[in-house]
Amino acid sequence: MTDQPDDAAPETQEESVPAPPLPPRKVGLLAAIAATVVILDxxxxxxxxxTVQPGEPVRVLGGLVYLSLIRNPGAAFSMATGMTWVLALVAIGVVIFIIRMAPRLRSTPWAxxxxxxxxxxxxNLIDRIFRAPGFLQGHVVDFVSVFGPNAQYFPVFNVADSAITIGGISLVVTALLGIDFDGTRTKSGKAKNA
Incomplete structure (x- = not known):
């Protein structure tokens, strides 16, 4: 047995810490939610x-909600009514963008x-493509009017509009919480939650 001289430094090996495993991809969750929204819509x-005739709203929940059939050529809140084809192209762009991002998605809130x-x-794109008056010019079927019939107090909307609104708000909250697309958290998000 040989003694090591006092001035000789012991051999050190850097222990490599394995990277934490990546969370599973969330493409299936994203696809299931999107498919559910499309089917319900x-x-x-x-x-x-x-079942509902234009101009003949159906009162539901004691007047809290009315089913009012309106065909909307514009965007939310009836904006851009003369730009139906542009709105269809924007929707196509959004769909393509999300589908291209999906394979890298590892965060449940983002999914x-x-x-x-x-x-x-x-x-809504399905309406723009397949409903009258024609391809990329179709009017979206809106039917939920709250607090009064025929958009008396609030613009008429549909299931797709609700999903877009809730999804958009959820995206903002997720980003403010510092949750990244890949499932990690940014330092600012961790600091806020600490």
Whole structure:
């Protein structure tokens, strides 16, 4: 047994700390939420078009909600009514952007938020493509009027509009909490939660 001289430094090996495993991808969650929104939006529009006549709103929940069939050529709140084809192209861009981002998605809040936005964009895009007056010019079927009939107090909306709004708000909250697309948290988000 040999003694090591006092002045000789012991050999040190840097222990490599394994990187934490990446969370699983969330493409399936995003796709399931988007598909659910599209299906609910389509079914609700088919039922409303078949059962509610324009100008004859149906009172629901004691007047808290009215089912008022309105065909909207514009965006939310009836803005840009003469730009239907532009709105259709914007929706196509949103759909393509989210689908291209999806394979890198590893955050549940981002998956839920983007799934809602994707489903809503696709739901209204289906109207723009397939409803009258024609391709990329179709009017979106809106039917939920709150507090009064025919958008008396608040613009009429549909399931797709609701999904886009909730998804958009959720995206802002997720970003403010510092949750990144890949499931990690930014330092500012960690500091806020500490």
């Amino acid at each position: 389509l079914i609700s529009k088919i039922v409303i078009v078949a 839920v938020s983007l799934g809602l936005v994707l489903g809503g964009a696709m739901g």
